[in-house]
Amino acid sequence: MTAQNLSDPVAFYDLRPENENFADAMRAGLSRYPKSLPCKFFYDQRGSKLFDQICALDEYYVTRTETALLISNAAEIASHLGRDCHLIEFGSGSSIKVGILLTALRGQVSYTAIDISKDHLRASTDALAQKNPDLLVTAVCADYTKPIDLPSEIVKQDGAPVVFFPGSSIGNFTAGPALEFLAQTADLLRPRNGGLLIGADLKKDEDILRAAYNDSRGITAAFNLNLLVRANAELGANFDISAFHHDAIYNASLGRIEMYLVSDRQQSVKIGSSSYSFAEGEAIHTENSHKYGVEQFQAMASAVGFEPVKVWIDEENLFSVHFLRVI
Numbered sequence: 001m002t003a004q005n006l007s008d009p010v011a012f013y014d015l016r017p018e019n020e021n022f023a024d025a026m027r028a029g030l031s032r033y034p035k036s037l038p039c040k041f042f043y044d045q046r047g048s049k050l051f052d053q054i055c056a057l058d059e060y061y062v063t064r065t066e067t068a069l070l071i072s073n074a075a076e077i078a079s080h081l082g083r084d085c086h087l088i089e090f091g092s093g094s095s096i097k098v099g100i101l102l103t104a105l106r107g108q109v110s111y112t113a114i115d116i117s118k119d120h121l122r123a124s125t126d127a128l129a130q131k132n133p134d135l136l137v138t139a140v141c142a143d144y145t146k147p148i149d150l151p152s153e154i155v156k157q158d159g160a161p162v163v164f165f166p167g168s169s170i171g172n173f174t175a176g177p178a179l180e181f182l183a184q185t186a187d188l189l190r191p192r193n194g195g196l197l198i199g200a201d202l203k204k205d206e207d208i209l210r211a212a213y214n215d216s217r218g219i220t221a222a223f224n225l226n227l228l229v230r231a232n233a234e235l236g237a238n239f240d241i242s243a244f245h246h247d248a249i250y251n252a253s254l255g256r257i258e259m260y261l262v263s264d265r266q267q268s269v270k271i272g273s274s275s276y277s278f279a280e281g282e283a284i285h286t287e288n289s290h291k292y293g294v295e296q297f298q299a300m301a302s303a304v305g306f307e308p309v310k311v312w313i314d315e316e317n318l319f320s321v322h323f324l325r326v327i
């Protein structure tokens, strides 16, 4: 763990998540059939910026709807979170949504941002600390799909901990890992009777879903293809980016959007001394985004020790924000 520099406004801890190597993940992912890669590798600097552009798209109702829910219910949410709370955000990205909560929270609030994308995490938490000089801000570069050994200073913060997990990032996990993640979160919160504020995308009309993940400006395509751009830059791979295209389909039986990078022709790609062949139309599965009914999500969280307290849903039934307390 990298020690913090006490003169910085943000205490920064690097738990070195890149130790689980992009190169190893690429090798393993392209050697299996069907080919697949973990979505956490989307987020280098360029990937994080492209994700912010996705959030601003008309078709991508997710960010707009969740943000509106947080704004219009901020006072009620803050009353559930209580005074002096310690917010811990997993996958904090640009730390924009937490700013909405801060306008309503009372007392000495502290905030720990956890993200895998180191440079973006640094820039976002520095900007947040500058805007909110009274806020205690800590940044932890770590992979939340693994157990995180949080620095003891964070665990010992005075306020009741609340894990904030917006953006429907829970939807990226398949069923087993989603339960494991929620169970790990419950274990983190249990010693201090903490809570979980989490955004979960709702099941809905498939046309709305398909449009959201296949936007007309091609930003989601660029975000998906950035995995190959990143492999070329960091691993010396020779992907011909123009010979792959993005696709996102709705898998109704599994209740999820699936994103793919599809090979436009038969081709072979080199990464170091290894080569990987692609048939025409063969796809790399790059992301899942599961959609949940309200009761379905609450049942999953209850199974690992959460008690549903309140759920906020927009008028069009697009998105849900849940507050749950650990028992």
Ligand SMILES: C[S@@+](CC[C@H](N)C(=O)[O-])C[C@H]1O[C@@H](n2cnc3c(N)ncnc32)[C@H](O)[C@@H]1O
Pocket (backbone or CB within 6 Å): 039, 040, 043, 048, 051, 090, 091, 092, 093, 094, 095, 097, 114, 115, 116, 117, 142, 143, 144, 145, 166, 167, 168, 169
């Ligand atoms: C979909 S964005 C959400 C950002 C923000 N929380 C929001 O709701 O707008 C996902 C964020 O999680 C981070 N992330 C993705 N996988 C991660 C992982 N396994 N561990 C830590 N951070 C991760 C990405 O770097 C990115 O900033």
